[in-house]
Amino acid sequence: xxxxxxxxxxRTQAPFGRRLCEVADxxxxxxxxxxxxxxxxxxxxxxxxxxxxxxxxxWAAEGGRPYLPRAISHxxxxxxxxxxxxxxxxxxxxxxxxxxxxxxxxxxxxxITGPFGGRFSLPRQLNPKAAGxxxxxxxxxxxxxxxxxxxxxxxxxxxxSLLGFxxxxxxxxxxxxxxxxxxxxxxxxxxxxxxxxxxxxxxQILEGDDSGSAAVYSCGPPAMLEAVRRICLDRGxxxxxxxxxxxxxxxxxxxxxxxxxxxxxxxxxxxDGPVVRGDEIATAMAGEPAVG
Ligand SMILES: Cc1cc2nc3c(=O)[nH]c(=O)nc-3n(C[C@H](O)[C@H](O)[C@H](O)COP(=O)(O)OP(=O)(O)OC[C@H]3O[C@@H](n4cnc5c(N)ncnc54)[C@H](O)[C@@H]3O)c2cc1C
Ligand code: FES
Numbered sequence: 001x002x003x004x005x006x007x008x009x010x011r012t013q014a015p016f017g018r019r020l021c022e023v024a025d026x027x028x029x030x031x032x033x034x035x036x037x038x039x040x041x042x043x044x045x046x047x048x049x050x051x052x053x054x055x056x057x058x059w060a061a062e063g064g065r066p067y068l069p070r071a072i073s074h075x076x077x078x079x080x081x082x083x084x085x086x087x088x089x090x091x092x093x094x095x096x097x098x099x100x101x102x103x104x105x106x107x108x109x110x111x112i113t114g115p116f117g118g119r120f121s122l123p124r125q126l127n128p129k130a131a132g133x134x135x136x137x138x139x140x141x142x143x144x145x146x147x148x149x150x151x152x153x154x155x156x157x158x159x160x161s162l163l164g165f166x167x168x169x170x171x172x173x174x175x176x177x178x179x180x181x182x183x184x185x186x187x188x189x190x191x192x193x194x195x196x197x198x199x200x201x202x203x204q205i206l207e208g209d210d211s212g213s214a215a216v217y218s219c220g221p222p223a224m225l226e227a228v229r230r231i232c233l234d235r236g237x238x239x240x241x242x243x244x245x246x247x248x249x250x251x252x253x254x255x256x257x258x259x260x261x262x263x264x265x266x267x268x269x270x271x272d273g274p275v276v277r278g279d280e281i282a283t284a285m286a287g288e289p290a291v292g
Contacts, residue, residue: 011117021087023108024037026105029090029176030170032091032093032140032170032173038080039085041084042084045114045119046147046151047119048117048274049074050073055111072091076088076150114250116251117275118272126240132160133148133215134159134162137164137218137220138165138220141224141242145218161182164186164197165185165186167189198220214237215238216232233278233279241277247269257269261282262281267281
């Protein structure tokens, strides 16, 4: 039985109902925060899948907001010595929901549902001629990229990671979630690595590669995702993007997360995404903010 009615292959299906998980750790990561939940009963999520989270108690304490749970991607999954799994989340405090989640301390509790949505494909599924993968992450979007990279390492599939940030403050999590090997950095303010956009690094790599053997994966701010999408589509390179849009339920019931498809109509990002192929969507910049 599952709460996920979506039909994408390879996804881990969410159990029915929400689970109350203990907060095992919470620590600063640059301008962000990483916290760890112990999920005693949940299935192992795939890279790109996400959870709906609500701290317990006092989720709706301040003037009713945050009322709805918040969609958050897992940044790492590992075994818990006492049973179950440890789920790490990378949080950017942008409003009442993420601030409440970031304020949780070890021993606190958090309601979770999921994992929801579909996962990233493997490189040979995305491009049968793929020799490896190029991962392009930006800001808080490095979280799902870190999970995908770890899976590719475990499977012995070569990958290169390109990570872009506005400045040091917005680069939290790279040291903990990414190793140094095969990772190149871009900072818009020039504080480290390449000075400029991560898409500059992507263009450099693609110029040196046979584009017929490339498979690109990306998660980050909408403008970055759209630039990555255009670069790849213009060169006929298969690309998968993990998108964001406002999510109220996470399992297909509210239609709050709808984004326009390339061939007309809409898809619900929570069940048809959040991972989409670049040529499936009209734009990566469709997710409008909502209040809930
Ligand atoms: C699949 C998925 C995975 C996500 N993973 C993470 C994650 O790993 N870590 C993380 O910190 N956040 C993640 N988010 C984003 C997070 O769920 C939203 O930013 C959420 O709205 C934050 O709630 P809040 O109450 O803190 O802020 P809100 O009050 O909801 O919003 C705060 C500010 O962000 C703006 N905003 C909210 N949503 C959007 C949007 N979709 N597009 C543009 N602007 C928006 C609002 O207008 C406001 O200015 C993810 C979202 C999705 C859909
Ligand atoms: S979040 Fe409700 S339908 Fe997608």
